Amino acid sequence: MLLAYACLKGFRLHQMDVKSAFLNGFIDDEVYVSQPPGFEDHNNLDYVFKLKKALYGLKQAPRKWYERLSNFLLSQGYERGKTDKTLFIKNSCNDIILVQVYVDDIIFGSTNESLCEQFVATMQREFEMSMMGELNFFLGLQVKQVEHGIFLCQAKYCRKLLKKFNMENCKEASTPIAIGSYLDADETGVDVDQTKFR
Numbered sequence: 001m002l003l004a005y006a007c008l009k010g011f012r013l014h015q016m017d018v019k020s021a022f023l024n025g026f027i028d029d030e031v032y033v034s035q036p037p038g039f040e041d042h043n044n045l046d047y048v049f050k051l052k053k054a055l056y057g058l059k060q061a062p063r064k065w066y067e068r069l070s071n072f073l074l075s076q077g078y079e080r081g082k083t084d085k086t087l088f089i090k091n092s093c094n095d096i097i098l099v100q101v102y103v104d105d106i107i108f109g110s111t112n113e114s115l116c117e118q119f120v121a122t123m124q125r126e127f128e129m130s131m132m133g134e135l136n137f138f139l140g141l142q143v144k145q146v147e148h149g150i151f152l153c154q155a156k157y158c159r160k161l162l163k164k165f166n167m168e169n170c171k172e173a174s175t176p177i178a179i180g181s182y183l184d185a186d187e188t189g190v191d192v193d194q195t196k197f198r
Contacts, residue, residue: 002087002100003143006109007150009096013109013135013143014116018069019128062103069101072126090115107135165196 006013034048041047070080073088078099081087088099095112097119106123110116123129135143140157143150162168 001084002098002107002109003150003152005098006145009111011109011111011113012145013107014120015132015135015138016106016108016120016123016129017132018065018104018106019130065104066101069127073099076122102139105138107138109135 003013030050035041035045066086070088074080076090078088078090081089084100086101088101090097090099092112092115095110095115097108097110097112097115099106099108099119106129108116108119110119120131124131134145136145137143137156140154142153142156144153159168162170
């Protein structure tokens with residue numbers, strides 16, 4: 001919907017990436033970890049560390065990161081979307097800026113480019129972030145923003161799938177199997193991992 005709205009209003013979408021996103025989340029619970037290799041206290045090998053911030057692999061990490069980010073955006077005058085809780089909206093006079101959060105990727109765009117510049121500066125003051133420029137790849141979608149619209153493509157994703165299953169040189173077919181065909185179980189075949197094909 002964000003892509004459609006950007007297309008309708010005629011503004012460009014940009015992308016930022018949070019460096020070590022989960023390390024930005026503060027945790028409330030008491031969590032202890034054993035001494036990691038290279039950081040051992042040789043005088044007290046039985047000691048553990050108490051965490052103040054989340055770590056990768058910690059169950060609370062994604063939730064705490066999102067909580068910190070959303071609280072920060074709300075404190076900056078953004079409103080959370082009513083349907084999509086990862087969409088943040090801020091109105092400024094007759095202009096609007098939209099911010100879509102997906103874990104550590106942030107997509108944003110505005111009807112006024114100066115709002116985008118302000119957003120980037122604000123985010124980089126609070127978090128360690130890298131500006132990735134205009135949105136061109138997101139969640140397996142290739143995005144091409146042109147003057148008259150936005151084109152979406154999954155060619156890169158399809159090539160990756162073909163490579164994964166060693167089918168880069170397979171024969172193309174508009175319909176992979178004749179309509180009305182029935183397949184019988186292959187009793188002599190080798191079992192496959194069904195989760196790969198779901």
